[in-house]
Amino acid sequence: MKKCYSAFSAIIFLAIFCTSTTSIAQLNFMPRGSQMAKVMQRIGNTDVTIVYSRPSVNDREIWGALVPYGMNNLGFGTATESPWRAGANENTIFKTTHDLTIGGKTLPAGKYGLHMIVNEDNSATVIFSKNHDAWGSYFYKPEEDVLRVDVETKEVSHVEQLTYDFHDVNANSAIASLSWERKQIPFKIETDVTNNVLAEVRQQLQTTPGFARQSWEQAANFALNNDGDLDEALSWADAAIAGQFFSQKTFNNLSIKSQILAKQGKTSEAEALMEEALPLGTVFQVHGYGRQLIAQGKHDEALEIFKWNAKAHKGTWPVHYGLARGYSALGDNKSTVKHLKIALENAPAQANKDRVAANIAKAEKGEAIN
Structure with missing residues (x-):
């Protein structure tokens, strides 16, 4: 029994040793020709991240050659037809913390493998696959697609290293683009x-x-x-x-x-x-409320608020500035100038004095200050 146990232990040790040496042989921290990169854009409270590897053009023919048009059999893996991995090495990964709308279709929050089908006629299809762990597109399965979006490509100035970036960013959307050689593949992402x-x-x-x-x-x-x-x-x-x-x-x-x-x-x-x-309210909160009423076109109500503020916080900054704004909204330039000059005397800082002085110059010419 002891000999059997020893033999079994030896087999286990040999298996561990072989596994360990294999792991050691595959060093994953060595520099790569296509360097890893990550780009992130926040839209509202949504973080959109693209993780990818950056091959260089290196005087090679890219489109239709290194990156073949259409779907292709890459000669490895389980896929009979594959799109382009939209980068180099492992899957290009696309992550979003909230649901997105791309091309009028919903992409749920999550992590995706990003692939592209590049066509000869300046069009492309951007593919988001639920399989984000694979190496490249060698194991691509159409049934794992979560979303496909057809886009138009653009011609751009030469970009030596493949680059993803975000542009035209606003409160609810942005354009994500892959740029390489003289081609750009943009797709708009939106979120609620x-x-x-x-x-x-x-x-x-x-x-x-x-x-x-x-x-x-x-x-x-x-x-x-x-x-x-x-x-x-x-x-x-x-x-x-x-x-x-x-x-x-x-x-x-x-x-x-x-x-x-x-x-x-x-x-x-x-x-x-x-x-x-x-x-x-503080003198500043009430002053802000008066200005809010002016912005709403409620000029009579605004002046009453500024008068209330001047009475409740007599002699303090910025009550006379508020009265000047109230009178200016009603077109009373004489009263506007009068209160601006008082405001100039009790302005607390040079920046305030400069702003009031500039408004005095405008009011003396009959111009509104709001």
Whole structure:
């Protein structure tokens, strides 16, 4: 029995030794000709990442040669027809933290193998495969495709090393592009930032951030200003104002609630709430509210707010600057100049003085300062 055990141990040791030597022989930290790269772009709160290897042109013919047109049998692996790996070495990997829309189709949040079919007629198909662990496209299976998008390619100035980048980035979208030699393959990615953020807000309000009043105010304000559900926004504002251990009535949360009510068409309730908020506001918060009314075209109401601020915070900066803005909105240049000159005297910093002086010059020529 002892001899059998020893023989079995020897076999196990030999297997481990062979495995170990094989692993050691395959050093994965040696420099490669096609260097690994990673590029990431945030769109709203969505992180989109592309991980790839960067071959060089190196005086080679690329399109239709090194990268054959169409689908091809690569002579290795299990695939009888394969697209291009859209890079070198392992799968090019495309990752997104939230759902995307590409070519009018949905790509769910996740990690994908990125492949491309490049055609001779300046078109290409971008493929997102749920298999992201394979080496290149040798094991490509069409049934593992999650999304295919047809795009037009562009001619660009020479790009020696294959490069992915993001451009035309805005609040909800970006263009992701592969550029190599004189060809660019762009595809537009879009995401619903408002719904993404609100989904995370709902989740986070159930965790540590939910124990702070400011989190509920931020949530309500975001929904208000990004076409979220106004009833939900109102419930968040109400939680910040009263009923919870962290609640506290402030100018900020009353102002947010007032704006929500106004957007719901409840004008009288919104105005009453702002009257309640004014005594809780700082001179700067009330000044900001007056400017907000000017921007909304409510010039008479704005002047009344600036007058209230001047009375409640007599002689402080920037009450006279506010009065000047209020009178300017109504076209009263004489009163505008009068209050600007007082504002110049009590401006706290040179930058403030310079701004007021510039507005005095405009008002003396009969120009509006708002």
